[in-house]
Amino acid sequence: xxxxxxxxxxxxxxxxxxxxxxxxxxxxxxxxxxxxxxxxxxxxxxxxxxxxxxxxxxxxxxxxxxxxxxxxxxxxxxxxxxxxxxxxxxxxxxxxxxxxxxxxxxxxxxxxxxxxxxxxxxxxxxxxxxxxxxxxxxxxxxxxxxxxxxxxxxxxxxxxxxxxxxxxxxxxxxxxxxxxxxxxxxxxxxxxxxxxxxxxxxxxxxxxxxxxxxxxxxxxxxxxxxxxxxxxxxxxxxxxxxxxxxxxxxxxxxxxxxxxxxx
Numbered sequence: 617x618x619x620x621x622x623x624x625x626x627x628x629x630x631x632x633x634x635x636x637x638x639x640x641x642x643x644x645x646x647x648x649x650x651x652x653x654x655x656x657x658x659x660x661x662x663x664x665x666x667x668x669x670x671x672x673x674x675x676x677x678x679x680x681x682x683x684x685x686x687x688x689x690x691x692x693x694x695x696x697x698x699x700x701x702x703x704x705x706x707x708x709x710x711x712x713x714x715x716x717x718x719x720x721x722x723x724x725x726x727x728x729x730x731x732x733x734x735x736x737x738x739x740x741x742x743x744x745x746x747x748x749x750x751x752x753x754x755x756x757x758x759x760x761x762x763x764x765x766x767x768x769x770x771x772x773x774x775x776x777x778x779x780x781x782x783x784x785x786x787x788x789x790x791x792x793x794x795x796x797x798x799x800x801x802x803x804x805x806x807x808x809x810x811x812x813x814x815x816x817x818x819x820x821x822x823x824x825x826x827x828x829x830x831x832x833x834x835x836x837x838x839x840x841x842x843x844x845x846x847x848x849x850x851x852x853x854x855x856x857x858x859x860x861x862x863x864x865x866x867x868x869x870x871x872x873x874x875x876x877x878x879x
Contacts, residue, residue: 643734643742643761646878726772727756729834729852734759737856741867743874752809760873762863767814767829769807773800774835780843803831804848814877821876825865830858 727746734744734757742761747754757768775788775798786800807829815827833840834852842849850858865873 643738643740643744645744645746647746726770726834729772730757730768730770730832730855733834733852733855738859741870742859743870745877748877750810750813752806752813755810755814758814758877759859760865760870760877761859762865762870763859763861764864765814765818765825765827765873766858767807767810767827769803769810769829769831771803771831771833772835773833774837776839776841777833778841778843779846779849804829807831807848818873818876821879823869823872823876825869825873830855 731746734742738744738759738761742759744760745758746756748758755767756770757766759766759768773786775786777800778785784800784802786798787795788798789795811827811829818825818827829848831849832852832855833850838851840849840851
C-alpha cells in the first residue's frame, strides 16, 4: 500500500457543500460542475463575442466609408469599406474554423468515459462524487464504498505512454509517420495531493479511513506500459479490479464518510 503522504498542512481549505444528488440503480451520485465544462463554456462565449464584434465593426466601417464614397464620388472609399468588411469576414472565418477547446473537450470526454464505466461496474452500495473541488483541482471521481475510499484521476491521453524509474514519458506519431515526444507531466502528483487532502479532511471530522488513488487512462487508442510496478496507473478496462478487494467499510462508515465529504 502507498505510504502516507507528507505534504504541508492545508487544512484551512474546506470543500464546498455539494448539491445535485442523483439516485440510480448503481451507484448513488453527486455531480458538481466540471472545471473543464466551465472553461469550454467561457471559451465558446468569448469566441461568439469576438465574431459578433468583428462583423459589427466591419459592417459599420463599410456603411460609413460607402456613404462617404457616395457623397464624394471617390471610389477609394468604396474599396476601403469593402476591405474592412472582408477583414471582418476573415476574422469570423478564423474563429469559426479554429477550436482552442480541443484539449479541454478531450479531457471532458475522459471524465465522461470514467463516469460511464463506474455506472457500469459499481453497485448501489457505492457512492460517487464527481468533480469534487479541492485546492489542488477537481477530483474527477471520489468513490466511497465497501472496498474503501478512492480518488480517481481520469486521463484521456493517446499515444504510447511509459512509466519507469525515471518518470513519465509519452510518444505520439505525426501525420507523416514521424515519432515525437509529447508532454504529459506527472499525472500522479495531483492525485497524491488530493489523497492527502481528503484524508486530512476526514480526520478532522473524526473519521480515520484509508484513502487510495488511481490514475485511469480512458482513451481506447492509448498504449500504456508501466515498467516500475506501479499498480495505481491503469487503463479503464482494468478499473473493475480496483473494487474487487475484500470488504473494508461497513454501511455506517460509508454513510459517515459520504456525509463528511459533503460538509
